[in-house]
Structures are given as C-alpha cells and as structure tokens.
Amino acid sequence: MTSVEICAGAGGQSRGLEKAGFGHEALVEIDDACCATLRVNRPQWNVIQGDVASFNGRPYRGIDLLAGGVPCPPFSVAGKQLGAKDERDLFPEALRLTDEIAPRAVMLENVRGFLDPSFESYRERLFQQFRKLGYVPHIKLFHASNYGVPQLRPRVVIVATRPIDAEHFSWPEGFNFPPPTVGDTLLDLMGANGWQHAHVWAAGAQAVAPTVVGGSKKHGGPDLGPSRARKAWAQLGVNGGSIAEHAPPPDFIGMPKLTVRMVARIQGFEDDWHFTGKKTAAYRQVGNAFPPPVAEAVGKSIRKMFEMAAQRRVMVA
Numbered sequence: 001m002t003s004v005e006i007c008a009g010a011g012g013q014s015r016g017l018e019k020a021g022f023g024h025e026a027l028v029e030i031d032d033a034c035c036a037t038l039r040v041n042r043p044q045w046n047v048i049q050g051d052v053a054s055f056n057g058r059p060y061r062g063i064d065l066l067a068g069g070v071p072c073p074p075f076s077v078a079g080k081q082l083g084a085k086d087e088r089d090l091f092p093e094a095l096r097l098t099d100e101i102a103p104r105a106v107m108l109e110n111v112r113g114f115l116d117p118s119f120e121s122y123r124e125r126l127f128q129q130f131r132k133l134g135y136v137p138h139i140k141l142f143h144a145s146n147y148g149v150p151q152l153r154p155r156v157v158i159v160a161t162r163p164i165d166a167e168h169f170s171w172p173e174g175f176n177f178p179p180p181t182v183g184d185t186l187l188d189l190m191g192a193n194g195w196q197h198a199h200v201w202a203a204g205a206q207a208v209a210p211t212v213v214g215g216s217k218k219h220g221g222p223d224l225g226p227s228r229a230r231k232a233w234a235q236l237g238v239n240g241g242s243i244a245e246h247a248p249p250p251d252f253i254g255m256p257k258l259t260v261r262m263v264a265r266i267q268g269f270e271d272d273w274h275f276t277g278k279k280t281a282a283y284r285q286v287g288n289a290f291p292p293p294v295a296e297a298v299g300k301s302i303r304k305m306f307e308m309a310a311q312r313r314v315m316v317a
Contacts, residue, residue: 001303004028004060004101006052006068007090010037010275010285012267013069013109014045016295021303025063028055034285036276052093057100065302066103069290070094070110095129098160105302106135106160109290114156115141126158135160138169142298144291146174149268150185151209153291157298161305168308172297181206182236182266189262194250201256205236209266214287224258243283260286268293 001022008014008027011034018024026046029035035049048055057066070090091108098106114123127137137160144153161169183205191198210232213225224233224240233240237255244257258266260275260282268291275282 002063003065012289013295016292017299019296020299033277033281057097067107108158112154136166145179169305192247195248
C-alpha cells in the first residue's frame with residue numbers, strides 16, 4: 001500500500017504507518033531538523049522539505065492513503081484557539097491535496113481541542129467538504145495509553161474513506177491490558193550510568209505519564225511543560241524543569257530529569273529511531289510527535305478496510 005504524508009514531523013505517524021504496511025511515496029515537512037531525522041532513519045524515503053501549501057499532489061494521484069498531522073496550535077487549549085483564523089490552519093491544504101491526489105483514504109490527526117464545542121461549525125464545514133470530494137468522514141478521540149504507550153496523550157484522528165470502502169471501516173480497539181508505567185518503561189535507561197537508586201525511583205513511578213508537551217520554535221523550551229505538568233511529573237519522581245543530557249550518575253540524589261531518549265520511549269518510539277540536532281531541537285521533535293503505536297493501530301484498521309473491500313469485490317465478481 002502506498003501513502004503520502006504531509007506535516008510529517010520527526011516520523012511518529014510515518015513509522016506507525018510503515019509498521020502497518022504502508023510504503024511512503026513522499027513525506028512533506030517544513031522543519032529542517034525533522035527532515036534530517038527522517039532522512040537519517042530512512043534514507044530511502046522521499047523526504048520533501050518545504051511548505052505544504054507549495055506541494056503539488058497531482059504526481060501522486062491514486063495512492064492509497066493521504067496522511068498527516070496538521071498543526072495543532074489553531075485548536076490547542078495551550079494557544080488562542082483561532083481555528084480557521086490561524087495562519088497555521090492547514091486543513092484547507094489537506095482538502096486541496098485530497099482533491100489533487102484522490103487517495104482511497106485520508107488520515108489526519110490533531111489535538112483534543114479540535115472537538116471543543118467552539119469548533120463544531122468548523123468540523124461540520126470540514127466534513128461537508130470531504131463529502132463533496134466523495135469521502136465519508138469518521139472521527140474519534142484516542143488515548144495513547146490504550147495502545148501500549150505509557151502516556152495519556154489524547155489525540156483526535158479523522159479518517160475519510162470512499163463510500164465503497166466505508167462499510168468495511170471500523171476503529172481499532174484498545175489493548176486489553178494496562179499500559180506500562182513510567183518506572184517500568186524507563187528503569188533500564190535511568191540505571192544506564194549505574195544510578196544506585198534507579199530501582200527505588202522506578203518503584204515510585206508506577207503510573208503513566210502526563211501528556212508530553214513539545215513546544216515550538218517561538219514558545220517553549222526543553223522542559224516537560226507548564227507548572228501543572230511539572231507537578232504531575234514530580235509525583236512520578238521526575239524533575240520536569242529541563243531535559244538532561246545523560247542518565248543520572250551512580251551517586252545521584254534527588255529527582256532525576258529525563259533525557260530525549262527517555263521521552264522518546266514514553267512517546268512510543270523504538271530506541272533505534274534517532275533524533276538529529278541539539279537537545280532542544282531533538283526534544284521538540286519528540287514532544288510534538290504522534291505516538292507510533294497509535295498511528296500503527298489506525299493504519300492497520302485502514303489496511304483491513306482495503307482488504308475486506310477487495311474480498312467483497314472478488315465475491316461479487
């Protein structure tokens with residue numbers, strides 16, 4: 001199965017869809033650090049650095065899936081929630097590319113704020129435009145912790161399908177076992193430099209993490225979020241004031257900080273997924289990512305829809 005991804009970021013959705021069986025024909029991303037990350041991890045991918053508004057989808061007409069994590073600030077409670085009035089709103093570009101590419105399905109993700117009552121008319125206009133293009137829109141709120149990710153991280157996912165495929169689409173069900181805790185997830189990384197209190201720390205961090213906040217180039221630094229988030233991290237024995245370069249030394253006393261690799265694991269990234277750039281740039285890539293396990297689960301549901309529709313057509317024939 002083939003896909004084109006816009007606003008690809010550091011590869012959270014890309015990696016999840018890859019594991020679901022999709023081959024990426026093109027990945028569009030404007031941030032140079034993110035593009036470098038994608039190229040380091042998958043040199044064979046066609047990474048196109050540039051503004052989505054300048055991307056021509058016509059050469060990719062007929063691919064199976066158009067995916068993307070369009071910018072969340074227009075709908076995030078952490079911002080001004082300007083919606084369509086925000087210049088960063090790229091849903092219109094996603095619609096344009098849907099028209100140009102005519103994929104079998106579209107998958108877009110955004111923040112939970114997109115479901116706020118204040119955006120009801122925006123959502124209806126968006127869905128109506130998808131219908132005019134010949135698609136049936138579906139929307140669901142996901143919690144990453146239901147898919148094996150040790151973090152709450154609520155995200156909204158929109159899947160638009162062709163009417164001929166729509167009856168075969170169903171959202172993925174969450175795992176029937178609890179997610180791993182922060183302590184269990186990070187124990188080996190916390191003890192990598194011989195920290196003698198790593199097991200004691202892990203025993204006190206037996207819960208999932210709050211939502212990781214990535215920040216932007218204009219706002220936010222390499223920390224785990226505002227004061228409310230830092231308090232939640234402190235309850236897990238983590239100092240959220242900044243990101244550390246290395247795991248605690250053997251004789252460390254106090255609350256440890258997380259490294260970029262630790263945060264990446266909490267986001268659901270595999271340890272061999274490398275993030276380029278210095279600490280701040282790398283952390284922002286991780287913090288703004290869509291957890292790969294959630295993307296994989298939705299991707300597999302889309303793939304299953306394609307397979308069921310194909311079987312139905314064979315039976316009818």
